[in-house]
Amino acid sequence: MELTTLEAIVSLKESSQVEYKKAKNDFPKDAWKSYSAFANTTGGYLILGISEDENKRPVLTGVNDAEKIISDFCSTLADRSKVSLNVIKNDDIRIRVIEGKNIIILHIKEANIKNKPVYLNNNLTHTYIRLHSQDHQVDTQQLSSILRNQSDELDYELLLNYDISDLDIDSINSYRSILAKRYPTLNYSEMDNQKFLEDIGVFRKNRDTNLTNLTVAGLLFFGKYNSIISRFPHYHVDFFDKRGNSQRWSFRIESGNLDFPDMNLFNYYRLVSEKLLLSVNRDFELDEYTIRKNPTDLTVALREAFVNMIIHADYFLNTTALIAEIHEPYYVFINPGIMKIPVKEFFTGGARSLVRNPLLVNLFTRMGASEHAGSGSLKIIDVVVKNRFKVPELESDLERTYLKLWVAEPLVDISNLKEDEKKVYGFICNNQNLNKSSIEFTKKEIADAYPDITAARLTRILNKLSDQNLILKMGAYKNRTYVRPISSLEMIHRLGETYDIMKQMFYEDKSDSK
Known part of the structure; x- marks a missing residue:
């Protein structure tokens, strides 16, 4: 962030990623809340030496001794009894002179999800998150959610008072039939149910009791509806087809509806996948979009978006249901819980995917519904770029992740052309x-x-x-x-392809030189 004039400062308003503090002689004590909030959310800029007037407009006040304030800041930052984590590097600290006055700009990066929460005073309850232009102390559920995000094995949890009677046998048999066709040499069709479920990891050995227990993933994937809600009372899965002129929906699939008994994740996936795939070859027209009549690989993008929604959900949250929707001309996928990678890395594929429910990933991968975690977002973006669809809309916070996948490209107004x-x-x-x-x-x-x-x-x-x-x-x-003009998403995609080509050439050169 380059602030070299008062006008540049005035153009910045306090927001989810900008916070002003007066800081005339010392680092403000309440600024540590902003540090924690930025690190726990999406990062931001803490600007010292600027206050606000009664109309919330920035006023340049400056700092008297910038080096002292920075020194005090860094000293406190190194004290783990005061701040749990340092996300600051030398390049993140800048002093700028505007109209003869010094200001300090601190770039506070978002902490890795494994290192959250970033808290103060050696007290987990002193954890803050950024909502709009304010720092908010987390409540109990928000803190629990942040702590759960540190785990890569949520769905491996063993359920001590559940057994095979809590599972839907028809779901097990259908899944077994799929695997038997995909892996005929593994003799799945000859195994009894208990042995089969142990073989695929749904039941696991409890090392403390030496008994075999049902896992959370097994209950969610194969469970009877009443058994699922006895452990996850807020469990709900939903699907809406909102095409047409109806003000509500033309078709719905939901858990708890007697028309769809035992709506576990396996049954939800099978029923909704069919509806999503049947919607691909459809004609629609809207004034504000140019529609692609024969989209390339749209079924791939829909499958990946739908499966990603299921496998990355935080089923311990009560903030929202799993929801898939068909609209004109887009799809919506919603799941409880924040993405475990930053939103920008969904579009660039710049980070290794972090898994919340690895056993669910394995169960979907075995049946051919998804590849191993990490490739889903890249496949979605590849389909978007190939078809020149409008850039997907993606939002993610502690409560939910929302993906709107457009299947149309923006209309370019050429009415003025000859x-x-x-x-x-x-x-x-x-x-x-x-x-x-x-x-x-x-x-x-x-x-x-x-x-x-x-x-x-x-x-x-x-x-x-x-x-x-x-x-x-x-x-x-x-x-x-x-x-034709290239979207920023397409440019990122092409740069990624160039990088892959260069990397491949590099390794080929290395191997040839040996």
Whole structure:
């Protein structure tokens, strides 16, 4: 963050990621709440030397001795009885001079989910999170949620007073049939139910009692509905088809409904997956979107989004249900609990996936419904980029994760273009007929497609489309090509492909040199 003028400061308002403190002579004691809150949420900037007037507008006050305040800050930061974790590096501390006054800018990064909560005074209850422009002390449920997020084995918990009678036998038999076809050499069809469930990890040995107990994942995946809610009273799964003119929905699948008894996660997945896949080849039109009639690999994106919702949910929370919805022209997937990676890394694939329910992951992977954790988001983004869909909307906090997966691309207004200009624009941005993998087109390729457009007119058309940002010019004049505008998500995707290619070349060079 570069603040070099008073106007730049005024343009910043206190928000979820910006906090002002007066700090004339000392580091403010209440600023530690902001430190904890930023580290426990999505990070932010703590700016010292700025106060606010009665209208909440920033006022430049400056600090008297910036080096002393920074020294005191770092000294306290190193004291684990005062602050549980240091997320600050040297590059995160900046002194800026504005109108002759010093201010201090502290960039407080979000802590790794394994290191949360970041708390104060050696007291877990002194944990803060950032909500809008305020620091809030966590309540009991929020603290429990943060602590649970440290675990990678939530669904391995053993249930001492549950047995095979708590499971739906039809679900077990159906799942066994799927695995028997996928792995015929493992003889699953010949095993009795108890042996089969032990083999796939649903029942595990309790090392303290030497007995075999049902796991949390086993109950959620195969359980009878009443048995599930006896352990998870807030358990609820839901599906809505909200297409059409109905103000509510045209079709619904929900747990607790007698039309859908024993709605465990396995049955929920099978029923809803069928509805999602049947919705793929549908026609719809809206004024604000250009619809892709034959989307590529949309079933892959839907499967990954749906399975990710199930396997990454925090079933110990009571904040929301598992919800999948079909809309025009998008899908919604909601689950309780925060994502265990930052939202931005969902789009970039820049971090190793952190698993909340590894046994559920294994159960879905065995039946072919998902690959191992970590590839789901990349597959979703790949489908979005291929089809030029609108960028997915993703929100995640302690209470829930919300994904809106669009299956349409934003409409570009070309109503002001002349007919020959529309033809050239359509050729560059929508041409799917040429035998070429590149989306770049030379002037000659465009001219060959439209021989009735003179060279001089084509030059004027290309310049106009470029000036209106409807197309992009690439390269120097002699080697110039023309491409459709590329979204930031597509650019990230392409950079990722480039990185993978370079990495592969590097390792090939290494192996060749041995």
